[in-house]
Amino acid sequence: MGCGADAPEPFESIEQLDAQLVRVAREEAGVRLRLGQVLEVMQRTACCLELGFSSLGAYALERCERSARWVEVTCCLARRLELLPLLRVELATGRISWSKAELLARVLARRSAQPEHEAHWVELGRSHTLRELRAEVSHARSLDEGEALTEEPEATAVLTCTLDREDAWLLEATRTLLEQFGTRSAEAQIEALLAEGQGALLAALPAEAMELNALESTEQAQRRWREQLASWRQQAEARCESQIRAAVLDRAVEAGDVAQQAAQGCGSLEGARGQELDAQVRRLAAVLAGHELKVSRLLWRFHRGDGWRRLGYATETQYARERLGLSRSSLIARRSLALRLAALPNVAQALGRAQLGLEAALQLVRIATPPTELAWLERARQRTVKHLREEVSAALVAVRLSGEVDCPPPRDQELEEFQQLERTVLSGQVLNGQVLSGQVLSGQVLGGTPNRPQPGRTTELVTEPPPGSRRPWRSLLSSLTAWLEQGALTHAVQMSAPNPPGAESKGLRSAGRVEVRWRVSLGLRSWWHALEARARPYLPRGMSWVKFLCLVFWRAWQHLVGVNVAWGQVYLRDRCRCSSPVCSRRDVTPHHLRFRSAGGSDDDQNLTSLCTWCHLFGVHGGRIRATGQAGKIRWELGPRGAPCVRVEGRRRGSTVSPSCCII
Numbered sequence: 274m275g276c277g278a279d280a281p282e283p284f285e286s287i288e289q290l291d292a293q294l295v296r297v298a299r300e301e302a303g304v305r306l307r308l309g310q311v312l313e314v315m316q317r318t319a320c321c322l323e324l325g326f327s328s329l330g331a332y333a334l335e336r337c338e339r340s341a342r343w344v345e346v347t348c349c350l351a352r353r354l355e356l357l358p359l360l361r362v363e364l365a366t367g368r369i370s371w372s373k374a375e376l377l378a379r380v381l382a383r384r385s386a387q388p389e390h391e392a393h394w395v396e397l398g399r400s401h402t403l404r405e406l407r408a409e410v411s412h413a414r415s416l417d418e419g420e421a422l423t424e425e426p427e428a429t430a431v432l433t434c435t436l437d438r439e440d441a442w443l444l445e446a447t448r449t450l451l452e453q454f455g456t457r458s459a460e461a462q463i464e465a466l467l468a469e470g471q472g473a474l475l476a477a478l479p480a481e482a483m484e485l486n487a488l489e490s491t492e493q494a495q496r497r498w499r500e501q502l503a504s505w506r507q508q509a510e511a512r513c514e515s516q517i518r519a520a521v522l523d524r525a526v527e528a529g530d531v532a533q534q535a536a537q538g539c540g541s542l543e544g545a546r547g548q549e550l551d552a553q554v555r556r557l558a559a560v561l562a563g564h565e566l567k568v569s570r571l572l573w574r575f576h577r578g579d580g581w582r583r584l585g586y587a588t589e590t591q592y593a594r595e596r597l598g599l600s601r602s603s604l605i606a607r608r609s610l611a612l613r614l615a616a617l618p619n620v621a622q623a624l625g626r627a628q629l630g631l632e633a634a635l636q637l638v639r640i641a642t643p644p645t646e647l648a649w650l651e652r653a654r655q656r657t658v659k660h661l662r663e664e665v666s667a668a669l670v671a672v673r674l675s676g677e678v679d680c681p682p683p684r685d686q687e688l689e690e691f692q693q694l695e696r697t698v699l700s701g702q703v704l705n706g707q708v709l710s711g712q713v714l715s716g717q718v719l720g721g722t723p724n725r726p727q728p729g730r731t732t733e734l735v736t737e738p739p740p741g742s743r744r745p746w747r748s749l750l751s752s753l754t755a756w757l758e759q760g761a762l763t764h765a766v767q768m769s770a771p772n773p774p775g776a777e778s779k780g781l782r783s784a785g786r787v788e789v790r791w792r793v794s795l796g797l798r799s800w801w802h803a804l805e806a807r808a809r810p811y812l813p814r815g816m817s818w819v820k821f822l823c824l825v826f827w828r829a830w831q832h833l834v835g836v837n838v839a840w841g842q843v844y845l846r847d848r849c850r851c852s853s854p855v856c857s858r859r860d861v862t863p864h865h866l867r868f869r870s871a872g873g874s875d876d877d878q879n880l881t882s883l884c885t886w887c888h889l890f891g892v893h894g895g896r897i898r899a900t901g902q903a904g905k906i907r908w909e910l911g912p913r914g915a916p917c918v919r920v921e922g923r924r925r926g927s928t929v930s931p932s933c934c935i936i
Contacts, residue, residue: 299367309351320547325910337558338630370598701835
């Protein structure tokens with residue numbers, strides 16, 4: 274059943290689609306609750322650590338392909354519901370949606386609820402819409418503590434900038450530095466740049482040029498407009514509730530095996546061993562991914578059929594929240610996933626058959642196109658989630674900077690050359706002009722080091738598009754080489770003019786322009802445009818607003834890069850992050866692959882960077898085995914003889930199933 278149809282199938286009505294959506298969404302909530310219970314038990318008993326993972330978030334990302342935030346929210350609800358048996362049964366059997374259960378569990382946990390309190394709030398959950406229930410909870414909190422209920426996150430918008438390619442590389446270098454400092458989301462990175470930029474402008478420009486009251490008044494006007502829109506939406510939803518109340522409060526209960534297990538709570542998992550819990554996680558994650566795929570496809574058809582309006586809801590968000598228990602962001606994300614999978618049938622098929630995990634699918638739909646779909650799908654099967662994310666991120670930069678649409682997966686050499694940008698940032702070479710960039714396209718790695726195969730490295734036998742289709746990577750690496758050859762930030766940090774004498778003859782502006790987009794909150798986008806309008810008359814001729822923000826940030830924080838420490842060359846080679854294929858921590862320490870007690874040397878090829886946990890409790894605790902040489906390390910995580918993850922270099926072992934496959 275295709276997800277790209279313009280309207281519902283001829284044989285089904287909007288009411289039938291609605292019934293299917295509700296049934297699958299309620300089943301999904303029960304499966305998610307059970308998965309949260311298993312993950313909570315694994316965290317409580319430290320089973321994920323025994324399997325060789327540094328944290329529950331690292332375990333969940335690789336084994337069930339869920340983000341750390343998703344795991345935190347799910348486990349939190351599962352933990353709270355252990356003390357709320359009535360609410361747990363209601364959620365598991367579909368009588369109360371996930372969003373209502375989260376709200377009720379939060380208020381009952383704060384009130385240290387007794388059984389009679391729980392029964393009262395559960396009854397309110399059955400008889401009230403989510404909007405009414407939020408009002409009741411907010412009123413109860415105001416009586417107890419004078420605290421109002423936290424509002425939903427602010428709506429987001431796309432912030433678009435068109436830059437010279439050199440400025441785009443400066444932005445990439447700045448984002449790399451921000452990630453090293455722990456600022457990883459686009460929202461947080463933009464906010465950090467604007468904070469530094471505003472501070473510099475306040476110190477440098479006349480007082481009348483930077484009137485904070487004017488900036489605040491603009492923001493307040495837009496905030497009042499957003500509040501007015503929210504008020505109108507609430508009024509519209511309140512008026513529509515009389516028409517939809519019967520449908521919203523109707524609960525079709527179909528308790529399957531997973532729902533019955535979830536209703537029993539974590540107690541039913543007592544005594545299970547780590548490998549048994551791991552098998553349950555993989556099975557439940559595969560089932561949950563299948564449910565989400567069904568919901569995504571149904572939501573797309575429901576949206577194209579204008580279902581929420583035809584059923585009498587004020588907004589599509591109201592339908593998702595009241596009928597399905599989904600947030601607005603989740604609704605948009607799932608609809609987008611269905612739309613993208615419509616153009617990638619092989620990825621959709623692999624996800625539906627549990628041959629591919631959800632996180633891997635979400636990464637592939639960002640970069641894969643019909644000509645490159647099979648190559649990316651094969652690459653996803655051969656990579657851990659950590660390595661797949663790295664390669665997709667590099668490919669997205671190649672697409673953005675080259676203007677090409679079809680970008681195949683990177684080869685090891687191409688990825689290594691791209692990651693040299695991060696090394697030049699972390700080493701401080703991007704600042705002092707000591708980058709000795711070589712000719713990338715002639716076979717030399719950036720930095721002047723000949724690109725010879727590393728010891729033990731073998732060429733991957735992966736189905737690749739023809740050589741002519743690798744234009745994005747050639748364009749990316751050649752432009753990166755040219756940018757580094759210009760001295761990168763040597764003059765930029767001194768805030769010199771962007772076009773020094775002779776720039777035209779050197780071709781500094783011949784690389785073209787690219788478009789960069791971020792999804793940020795409406796308030797942050799307003800701050801960006803308001804600050805840019807104030808600063809624009811005072812910027813040097815030809816300097817973009819993005820370049821100004823990046824240069825200010827580098828001038829403020831450059832003292833934190835390029836610090837010499839013991840084993841610094843090893844940390845720099847590994848880009849100051851744990852080299853474990855499933856860990857992304859940055860509190861690195863040196864590890865001898867062949868122990869010094871066994872005759873191992875201090876040669877760089879015998880050293881790798883591991884975080885504190887992976888080093889002391891993983892390798893030396895017997896939970897992780899790392900052998901071979903740097904660049905081609907053989908990893909085994911989990912019990913000796915029956916590892917749950919096996920990786921050689923960057924290639925996941927063929928004996929290990931994809932993370933979410935059913936065993």
